[in-house]
Amino acid sequence: MVIKTEPFVVNIGPAHPSTHGVFRMRTTLDGEVVVDMEPVFGYLHRGIEKLAEERTYTGCIPLTDRLDYLASMSNNFAYVLAVEKLAGIAVPERAEYIRVIMAELQRIASHLIAVGTFLNDCGAFQTPVVYMIREREKILDLFEMACGQRLTYNYMRVGGVSQDVPEEFAPALGKFLKEMPGWINEYDQLLKDNEILLARAKGVGILSKELAINIAASGPVLRASGVKWDIRRADPYSIYDRFNFDIPTGNAGDCYDRYRVRVEEMRQSLRILKQALKDLPQGEARSEVPQRLHPPVGEVYGHIEAPRGDLGFYLVSDGSIAPYRFHVRAPTLINLTALRDMVVGWKVADLIIIFGSIDICMAEVDR
Amino acid sequence: MTIALSGKEIAHQMEEKFPQSIIESSPEWLVVDRQFLLEVAAYLKKTPKLDFDYLAAITAVDYLDYFEVNYLLTSLRRNHSLVLKARCYGRDNPSLPSVVSLWRSADFQEREIYDLFGISFEGHPNLKRIVLWDGFQGHPLRKDYL
Amino acid sequence: MEIEEVYSSEQLDRAEGEQIEALMARSQEPIPDPDEWLEEELKRNILLTSVDAMLDWARRSSMWTVVCFPACCAFEFIATAASRFDISRFGMEIIRASPRQADLMITAGTLTWKMAPQVKRIYDQMAEPKWVIAMGACAISGGIFRSSYSVVPGYNRIIPVDVYVPGCPPRPEALLYGIRMLQKKIAKISLVNQGR
Numbered sequence: 001m002v003i004k005t006e007p008f009v010v011n012i013g014p015a016h017p018s019t020h021g022v023f024r025m026r027t028t029l030d031g032e033v034v035v036d037m038e039p040v041f042g043y044l045h046r047g048i049e050k051l052a053e054e055r056t057y058t059g060c061i062p063l064t065d066r067l068d069y070l071a072s073m074s075n076n077f078a079y080v081l082a083v084e085k086l087a088g089i090a091v092p093e094r095a096e097y098i099r100v101i102m103a104e105l106q107r108i109a110s111h112l113i114a115v116g117t118f119l120n121d122c123g124a125f126q127t128p129v130v131y132m133i134r135e136r137e138k139i140l141d142l143f144e145m146a147c148g149q150r151l152t153y154n155y156m157r158v159g160g161v162s163q164d165v166p167e168e169f170a171p172a173l174g175k176f177l178k179e180m181p182g183w184i185n186e187y188d189q190l191l192k193d194n195e196i197l198l199a200r201a202k203g204v205g206i207l208s209k210e211l212a213i214n215i216a217a218s219g220p221v222l223r224a225s226g227v228k229w230d231i232r233r234a235d236p237y238s239i240y241d242r243f244n245f246d247i248p249t250g251n252a253g254d255c256y257d258r259y260r261v262r263v264e265e266m267r268q269s270l271r272i273l274k275q276a277l278k279d280l281p282q283g284e285a286r287s288e289v290p291q292r293l294h295p296p297v298g299e300v301y302g303h304i305e306a307p308r309g310d311l312g313f314y315l316v317s318d319g320s321i322a323p324y325r326f327h328v329r330a331p332t333l334i335n336l337t338a339l340r341d342m343v344v345g346w347k348v349a350d351l352i353i354i355f356g357s358i359d360i361c362m363a364e365v366d367r
Numbered sequence: 368m369t370i371a372l373s374g375k376e377i378a379h380q381m382e383e384k385f386p387q388s389i390i391e392s393s394p395e396w397l398v399v400d401r402q403f404l405l406e407v408a409a410y411l412k413k414t415p416k417l418d419f420d421y422l423a424a425i426t427a428v429d430y431l432d433y434f435e436v437n438y439l440l441t442s443l444r445r446n447h448s449l450v451l452k453a454r455c456y457g458r459d460n461p462s463l464p465s466v467v468s469l470w471r472s473a474d475f476q477e478r479e480i481y482d483l484f485g486i487s488f489e490g491h492p493n494l495k496r497i498v499l500w501d502g503f504q505g506h507p508l509r510k511d512y513l
Numbered sequence: 514m515e516i517e518e519v520y521s522s523e524q525l526d527r528a529e530g531e532q533i534e535a536l537m538a539r540s541q542e543p544i545p546d547p548d549e550w551l552e553e554e555l556k557r558n559i560l561l562t563s564v565d566a567m568l569d570w571a572r573r574s575s576m577w578t579v580v581c582f583p584a585c586c587a588f589e590f591i592a593t594a595a596s597r598f599d600i601s602r603f604g605m606e607i608i609r610a611s612p613r614q615a616d617l618m619i620t621a622g623t624l625t626w627k628m629a630p631q632v633k634r635i636y637d638q639m640a641e642p643k644w645v646i647a648m649g650a651c652a653i654s655g656g657i658f659r660s661s662y663s664v665v666p667g668y669n670r671i672i673p674v675d676v677y678v679p680g681c682p683p684r685p686e687a688l689l690y691g692i693r694m695l696q697k698k699i700a701k702i703s704l705v706n707q708g709r
Contacts, residue, residue, distance in 0.1 A: 014631050017580050017610040021587075022628055026525070038522060042498035043628040044583055047661035049483075050507055054660075062657060069585035113588075133595040140592075150592075151585060151682050213443060216422050216472035229443055235369035301424075301439060301450075314426050314437070329424040329439075337474050363584055366498055495523075499663065500627045501530030507662050 007035050014043045018121050018352050021362025025351075032347045037340050045366040052326035057083050057293045058158060060326065064313075065152035067328060068364040070113055073106035073143075074306040076156035081237055082302030082313040083158045087295035094283040095160035096239045101173070101276050102146070102155065103304075104269040108180070109139045110307035111262045114359040118259060119191070121356035122200050128187065135183055138176055145169055158293060160286030173277055177270060184266055192260075201255040205342045205354030208253060215337040219309030220261045221358055225253035231305040242279075243272045255357040262359075292321045301329075308332050308359060328367055332360040370447045371395065377417075377449060381407055396437070396450035404453050405464050411440060411449070412469055418442045419449065422470035427480045429510045434461050434486055455486060458509075465491040483508040532630045540629070540670040547673050566700075572616070572642060573699035575604030576692075579615035581635060583622030586649040589682040590621045598685040603692060612638040617695075618672075619688075623651035623658055624665040636672045644699070646691055647674045650681045657681070 007030040014022040022043035028036040048067065052060045064079045065072040077099055084091065091099075113136065116129030140150045146165045147155040155162055191197055207217070212225040222229055230247045232240045248264035250257025295317045303312030309331025316325035335358050343351050378392035381399070388403035399407050411419045419440040427436045438451040455461040465488035467473045477488045478497040485506035488494060496503065505512050582590070594600045594608065609615045612635045624632060636645070647668050650656035655666035668674055675698060678691035 014628060015580055015582075015610075015635055017608075022583050026522075042496075042500070043625060043631075044623065045498040045625055045627065046623055046658045046664050047507060048658075051658065051661055066585055066657070069588065130596055133592065134597065137592070137595075137597050150684065151588060211471075213420055214471045215474075216424075216470065227443065234446055303423075310423065312424060312439075314424065314439075316428055325426075325428045327424075327426040329426075333475055333479075334424075334472050337472055495526065500533045501526040502534045503530070512662075 005031065012351075018356065020117060020356065020360055021365075023355075023360070023362055023365075025355075027348070027351065029348065034343055034346055034348065034351055037343050037351070039336060039339060041362065041365055043366065044362045046363075048367045049326050049328065053322055053324070056321045057295070057323065058291070060323065061156070062152070062154050064328075065154055066363060067330075067367065068306065068308060068311070068332070068361045069151060070361055071106050071110045071307045072151065072153045073102045073155065074110075074304060074311060076153065077103050077238075078302060078304040078306065078311045079313050080156045080158050081304060082300050082315050083293070083295065085302050086298060086300040086315060086317060087158070087293060089159050089289060090287060091160055091238075092284040092287055093281050094164075095285050095287075097276050097280045098161050098165060098285065099156060100238060100240070100243075101273060101280075102143070102161075104272050104276070105139050105142060107269045107307045108266050109136045111266050112136045114307070115187075115259060115262050118255075118353070118356045118359070119197075121352050122197060124197075128191070131183075131187065135180065142169065142172060142176065145172065157286060157289070159289040160284070162286070164285035170277065170280065173273070177274055177277065180270055181267070184263065184270075188263060197259075198256065200350075200353060201259060201357070203252070204255050204346065204350050205357065206252065206254050207338055207342055211338055211341065212253065215334065217309070217335050217338065218331050219305070219307070219335070220258055220265065221309065221335050223248065224250035224257035224261045226251050231303060231310055235303070237302075237304055243275050245269075245272050255353055258357045258359075294319060294321060299325075303329065306331065308361065308364070309335060328364070330364045330367060332358070333365045336360060336365065368446075369441065372447050372449045374450070377411075381410075384410060390454070396452055398435075398452045398454060401453050401455060401463055405466065405469075408438070408451070408466050408469055411451070418445055420444075420470075422466070422472045423448070425473055425476045425480065427484050427486060427508075429484065429508065431510060432456070434484060436463060436480065436486065438466070458485075460487070461485065462487040462489055464489050467491055482506070485509065529630075533626055536630050536633065536671065537626055540665070543667060543669045544671070544673045546669070547675060569700050573696040576617040576644070576695075577607045577609050577615045578605060578617045578619050579612045579635060579639060580608060580610045581618055581620055581622075581632060583624065583628060584651065586621035586652070586682040589685060589688065590619060590648065593685040593688050598689065600689070600692075603689075603696075605692070612636075613640060615639055616643050617646065618643070619646045619648050620652045620668050621648050623656065624668055624671075625663050626665055627663065629665055629671055632668075633671050644675045644695055645672055646676045646678060646688075646695060648678045648680075648688060648691070649683055650679060653677050653679060 007028050009028050012025040014024045024040040026038040048063050064075040067075050112132040116132040119128040147153050207225050209226045212222050228249050245268045248261050250261050297319045299316040301314045312329035314327040315323050318324040342354050373394050374392045374397040378389045378397045381389050385403050388400050391398040411417050419442050421441040421443050423439040423441050433454045433456045436453050441448045482496045647653050652668050655664050658664045676691050676695045680687050
């Protein structure tokens with residue numbers, strides 16, 4: 001006797017402990033296997049692009065903080081780079097080095113959370129993430145020393161950074177750089193060849209190279225699929241062409257490769273930080289820029305390699321003190337385009353892991 | 368270093384292949400007529416020397432007389448980029464052909480432009496609101512929405 | 514395999530849109546803060562009975578939060594729950610996904626009209642007694658996004674709020690202070706008065 005079954009629609013709703021933020025998936029399931037999936041988002045759409053048209057160029061910087069709140073320094077960086085490109089403002093050397101130091105520290109902090117929550121989804125409930133948050137607190141202490149805030153920094157300004165780092169910063173950073181490689185080795189030792197992680201993540205949720213390029217994926221998602229494309233190498237901005245670092249790539253495009261790429265990127269960031277700290281020059285932290293900046297009429301697209309991908313800002317100026325159009329090229333929104341293809345055919349538990357490995361931040365998807 | 372290709376040179380090449388397809392061009396960008404958008408885009412993607420396989424972003428701007436949609440194209444193998452623009456006039460039902468068949472990254476981005484500006488894209492498989500809810504009146508990012 | 518759709522996507526979207534518009538229409542005024550306990554205390558000016566004291570001690574000493582993490586403040590809440598600021602010393606390390614098992618909602622993030630019916634539904638599903646801490650500027654009044662077209666200006670438009678914790682985002686120490694204030698408030702609630 002054949003048992004008749006029917007697929008049914010289950011809503012993995014916006015408030016769910018493992019959807020990283022408020023993301024809704026209408027999944028059609030046949031038993032435990034996902035047959036179809038429709039993503040619904042917009043639950044955190046706050047209208048940042050419209051609000052920015054009412055603020056001055058410097059006043060938009062707090063808005064950019066709240067885009068991808070786990071990587072606020074990178075968002076600030078991309079935005080002020082775009083404005084400086086538009087207005088033709090030069091940045092002093094010391095400010096360039098401080099910006100690179102902040103951006104790479106932010107990359108490590110963001111990847112710690114990304115890897116931690118991915119392991120949460122895999123089932124190592126809370127243990128690795130608690131250790132990684134402990135490391136992240138050390139980085140947040142450094143940020144607090146520099147600008148006073150722990151999450152939304154508002155630190156970079158057009159023409160430099162808002163204030164110079166205090167004297168305690170460089171020794172504290174040196175101490176952090178001595179200890180951190182040991183911690184990363186400790187996590188890696190337990191997790192790299194861990195049987196359970198391999199069984200759950202290897203071969204799961206494969207994103208092929210052609211599809212990754214077609215959907216314009218970027219960041220670790222693209223690099224894990226085998227494409228060696230990093231904005232810091234391909235289109236260097238600020239002073240990244242002075243540093244030696246490798247670009248880790250995977251070859252299978254599965255969840256395990258995305259995890260490995262992030263861990264290796266943390267190690268490469270430590271390498272850049274060592275070089276930047278050694279060469280940090282004395283000087284001004286900010287160049288003279290008028291309070292109400294009037295950039296020339298025109299448009300610009302400035303992009304950087306944020307921890308989650310290729311973050312770009314498209315600004316159109318009409319000569320007044322506020323931007324005429326402020327658009328954010330959100331890497332996580334574009335990485336999500338292939339989610340349906342990656343998930344169909346796997347089970348519900350794998351759906352959660354695949355979604356976690358793309359590492360999204362809803363505030364950036366929805367803006 | 369990603370080289371930004373000159374809009375004027377690409378415009379010359381397009382004029383030879385598809386006469387009357389280019390409205391305007393400058394060293395930074397080129398504006399293509401909406402009827403030729405799909406053909407020009409397909410040519411840019413498939414020609415080996417240009418090879419634009421990566422659509423980095425699509426944005427729209429509301430200049431009160433017309434809407435302008437920018438396509439930021441990049442080639443990963445050759446490391447060059449180009450800005451392609453298309454304009455649509457009229458505020459009631461502006462529309463453009465969709466490039467989803469060439470680059471799938473246009474999927475969510477065109478839906479978002481439809482949601483916030485009201486520009487519809489012909490040929491898009493699933494054109495409905497994405498960041499706002501179904502009964503929302505109006506298109507917020509237009510300049511006349513207060 | 515053919516899948517016969519019971520509800521099409523369009524129907525689901527439209528139903529959701531109607532729900533959101535209905536909630537928007539009836540949330541034009543903020544809900545007043547539940548502070549009857551203040552007046553009662555001044556009016557009656559009597560000590561609580563020992564049963565009340567026991568019950569209040571039990572209720573406030575180990576409140577379990579429900580998952581409601583839209584935006585940035587969520588990460589300060591997670592940092593509070595982690596080992597450095599250790600919310601577990603207050604008995605609160607359990608963050609339940611199911612609202613039926615929770616008695617505290619810490620609203621950590623901006624509320625948009627699209628998300629509002631879902632938050633209201635979670636609040637309604639929590640069992641009495643329940644409390645709400647509005648964490649962050651966006652939860653108190655809409656914050657930096659107040660003038661936006663899709664943001665609810667403060668959670669007290671749709672649910673009653675007990676404690677407001679300012680900050681953008683509030684530091685973990687500020688959140689712990691807010692939790693302490695809520696514990697003091699619960700300590701004053703009398704069984705005779707029924708609390709709420």
